[in-house]
Amino acid sequence: MFNFTLRPRRNKSAETAKERLQILLAHERADGESPDYLPMLQKEILEVIQRHLAVNQDHVEIKIDRERDISALEINIEIPGPAAKA
């Protein structure tokens, strides 16, 4: 069972200039043998995001979890907020 909660930032002021983008991809397969699409989707979805947002690779965190029928991929990206860019 995959559970994903977007935790609001504890210390609002210190991180006010930053924004967060969180992406969860979960693929529930019919049986354990069918292909796992997540690696390919991960690469192309990151490319989509990088086309539109200034993404610093140091601020990209990727977690992958695989069970028999389900694979899940969590991507956390910290992006400079409007104040940070000005």
Next chain:
Amino acid sequence: MFNFTLRPRRNKSAETAKERLQILLAHERADGESPDYLPMLQKEILEVIQRHLAVNQDHVEIKIDRERDISALEINIEIPGPAAKA
């Protein structure tokens, strides 16, 4: 607070030939005025998926939720499993 749980299918046998892809995008903004990236990301991420998977629009479910600082987009896609394609 956004909470997203991938619920395993109740009746495994009836839906064995189908697979599910679930995508959650959550954008936590620095302040309520910064742009909302989700509509643009939704379009392009669906295009990525459709490039690689046979997606029937009738089997795509999209939920959007907006609060002051956080927007969340949930995309649920039922895709034909290997047995269904053969």
